[in-house]
Amino acid sequence: MQTDIPKPTIARLCLLYRYLDELIRNDVQTISSSQIGRRLSMNSHNVRKDIGYLGDVGNLGAGYDVIKLKKAIAAKLGFNQQRNACVVGIGRLGSAILNFEQFQVHGYKIVAGFDANINKIETMRTSVALFPSHMIVEIVRRFDIQLGVIAVPEKAAQKVTDQLVEGGIKGIVNLTPVVIKPKQSDVFVRNLSILGDFHYLSALITLNQNK
Amino acid sequence: MQTDIPKPTIARLCLLYRYLDELIRNDVQTISSSQIGRRLSMNSHNVRKDIGYLGDVGNLGAGYDVIKLKKAIAAKLGFNQQRNACVVGIGRLGSAILNFEQFQVHGYKIVAGFDANINKIETMRTSVALFPSHMIVEIVRRFDIQLGVIAVPEKAAQKVTDQLVEGGIKGIVNLTPVVIKPKQSDVFVRNLSILGDFHYLSALITLNQNK
């Protein structure tokens, strides 16, 4: 029907969405493509092209209405829809994530936590229901969990991935440094390992020095 | 002198580097571009092209030597060089990061933690030296800290960024959902907010359903 939105555009629109959020909190009502570009380190042409994928949102000659633009992004990218999420691996990192309130505010409801250590599940106090890892498939299916965060030890990462996928998960945030591969190709994965990003930054620093 | 390595290639080489690490732990000695492609969900032409930027590493007609390939990536992207790092914001998330041993193993030494709450600094027990946030500029400069992780409340993110940059930081991993902007353009930033990635995944899921 309509043309596909390029992946890089999606990423930039997500960034823009967060920036608009900030602007709204600061009572800014209107913004121009060049202001956005300066702030988000991209050029204004690109900003306008990206926004162009949303349909007609701008006021020709008078910038964008911040609230209207944010709503347009949300509508197009499905941010209004509430989605259930879970966290697998309730160590330091996992439990830190379980306790972020930010998710709720933005329409993500963390409905379950999983850990292989049954002791931990019984003794920990959280507002989120905890389950042993062998129940992943069942719980993901039962609660219609669409998003999963993996915060387990490296060795377990692939196994957990397989279980989440079997349960019908739609997207995974992988916090381990190992590369996971979902068996079904319509499951989207994001790798967010800080180690990985240290590497990426190191590479940029190195290559920047060499030229 | 030589041609620039494209950013997407750098990202893929980082991914490959981690995969090679895994292969080495499993005593795999040799691997082909098509095997890599299948595992990392990219096509084999792309894998070969990426590896091509490293110079001559492959054995024509007989795949890649895993160890040799890993070394070649490390050499090219500067992974052998040890780099000092710091974490700003010692909340749940920040302290989880301070305690990862993985960093050390891969050549990143976390030499300092910062927090605005002086009480916390005095009472917390960590193997890493802690300092109050107002010392960021000084400490970053003194210890030649190249990489910084920002794990502070949203409101403080930009201020902390400015301080890190003033201290001479080279790369920043931003864990807050707000968009930060370094005053100097040769400072590289990676945004790793889980919320941001939930959004990105939501967008992919939504757009995938609509077509």
Place this chain on the structure above:
DNA sequence: CTTTATTTGTGATTTTTTTCACACCAACAG
């Protein structure tokens, strides 16, 4: 009302990145 300074939206162009095609090489079986 007219002029000027901004600003959006978009087709055209350029640049970048990915994909393809194929020459060339090595190992191995017979």
Place this chain on the structure above:
DNA sequence: CTGTTGGTGTGAAAAAAATCACAAATAAAG
């Protein structure tokens, strides 16, 4: 020794993305 299979490396082609250029619109000032 020879054919066959499965590799790499790389120039060429295709696809994707970023950049540019400019028409059309608005707001504000005089």
